[in-house]
Amino acid sequence: MSTLPHVLGLRCRECGARYPEAPQYVCDECFGPLEVEYDYDYIRAHVTRERIASGPWNLWRYADLLPVAADKAVGIPSGFTPLLRADRLGRALGLKHLYIKNDTVNPTYSFKDRVVSMAISKAVEFGFDTIGCASTGNLANSVAAHAARAGIRAFVFIPSDLEWAKINASLVYGPTLVAVDGTYDDVNRLCAMLADEYGWAFVNVNVRPYYSEGGKTLGYEVAEQLGWRAPDHVVVPMASGSVLTKITKGLDEFKKLGLIDNRPTRVSGAQAAGCSPIVNAFVQGKSHAEPVKPNTIAKSLAIGSPADAPYALRIFRETGGAAEVATDDEVIEGICLLAETEGIFAETAGGVTIAVLKKLAQSGRIAPDEVTVAYVTGNGLKTSIVLEGRLAEGLHIKPTLRSFEAALSERQERQAA
Numbered sequence: 001m002s003t004l005p006h007v008l009g010l011r012c013r014e015c016g017a018r019y020p021e022a023p024q025y026v027c028d029e030c031f032g033p034l035e036v037e038y039d040y041d042y043i044r045a046h047v048t049r050e051r052i053a054s055g056p057w058n059l060w061r062y063a064d065l066l067p068v069a070a071d072k073a074v075g076i077p078s079g080f081t082p083l084l085r086a087d088r089l090g091r092a093l094g095l096k097h098l099y100i101k102n103d104t105v106n107p108t109y110s111f112k113d114r115v116v117s118m119a120i121s122k123a124v125e126f127g128f129d130t131i132g133c134a135s136t137g138n139l140a141n142s143v144a145a146h147a148a149r150a151g152i153r154a155f156v157f158i159p160s161d162l163e164w165a166k167i168n169a170s171l172v173y174g175p176t177l178v179a180v181d182g183t184y185d186d187v188n189r190l191c192a193m194l195a196d197e198y199g200w201a202f203v204n205v206n207v208r209p210y211y212s213e214g215g216k217t218l219g220y221e222v223a224e225q226l227g228w229r230a231p232d233h234v235v236v237p238m239a240s241g242s243v244l245t246k247i248t249k250g251l252d253e254f255k256k257l258g259l260i261d262n263r264p265t266r267v268s269g270a271q272a273a274g275c276s277p278i279v280n281a282f283v284q285g286k287s288h289a290e291p292v293k294p295n296t297i298a299k300s301l302a303i304g305s306p307a308d309a310p311y312a313l314r315i316f317r318e319t320g321g322a323a324e325v326a327t328d329d330e331v332i333e334g335i336c337l338l339a340e341t342e343g344i345f346a347e348t349a350g351g352v353t354i355a356v357l358k359k360l361a362q363s364g365r366i367a368p369d370e371v372t373v374a375y376v377t378g379n380g381l382k383t384s385i386v387l388e389g390r391l392a393e394g395l396h397i398k399p400t401l402r403s404f405e406a407a408l409s410e411r412q413e414r415q416a417a
């Protein structure tokens, strides 16, 4: 079905069996997950830094390495978000070359716009008229928005205990939102059945091989924005583990294609202590994760049965990276530390990343000289409920000079006490 000269088809990540392009995600031979396979010789002969740099200011500048043609793209142009030098945060943590990849400023304020861009474009190309997802919150926002702009029907499925800000940030685009009494893993199982039953494209189920490729652009962008070089160390939040594996794949592809030097990148992963199946397996030296029942304020990362765990675990081993957890209190401290030092308001997943970055730096698992990139993947306005009662309150005054001065000196006295 592929008309793209650089795409060969789908290939099983476990047994290597090959399939033509289709809305299929499991291998018929071994039930392993399928992945898009590319013709790297073809890509090497066509792609250059100049060709990429002259592309649009969004993720479609990397269309030569993606499974969708730029002129078939539907939804909202996403990506090419800022990579910021974080000198003040770096000084606080003892890191000399720290950067934040600020993916809070995507169209629906999380990195999910990248993966949805791939999935919805491919779903329309396959002829689907309805798109759906199993979501921990951000994915539902993104699917609803991109479907609205593409003019197709959306059904978004979420666990019923999500933050109201994330529920409204889906409903506003007019999808059918389905709140399910259960965990994300329950929602995901239901959606696998619905995909078969109704013949809809579920972005992270039956078109998952295309969906996940969108995560590679977070690797490409960082390399291009660093002046065409790989970082020495990246810290990535993990739910299913997919985006961590795809950032790694993106950097590896740039190295393989000669777009950047073959400098190694250590890849480290971050999870919330209340949902850390991948980190648990890493600490125990296992190659597979045992499922857990999530209990954390980092709801966007609350996947108890992470599909990409074995691949993430292999990446930590092969790159010399680490994996660490953050407690709920550390998540809130991480959100505040990033906000106070760099002016970036991240959601709970960003708090997880910054808290883990801090632990890795303080324990020497990130060296002070490493060029380090922390991925901040979602916006704090959607989870600001977790900060209630946790921030220094503002002053409340009458509209007079006296009232202001009284309130200010009262506050200064309180701080001195």
Ligand SMILES: *Cc1c(COP(=O)(O)O)cnc(C)c1O
Pocket: 110, 111, 112, 138, 139, 237, 238, 239, 240, 241, 242, 243, 244, 300, 301, 347, 349, 350, 377, 378
């Ligand atoms: C979904 C999500 C992630 C991680 O997703 P993976 O399933 O590991 O690819 C990270 N941060 C935010 C804010 C998310 O919404």
Ligand SMILES: [Zn+2]
Pocket: 012, 013, 014, 015, 016, 017, 027, 028, 029, 030, 031, 032
């Ligand atoms: Zn297989």
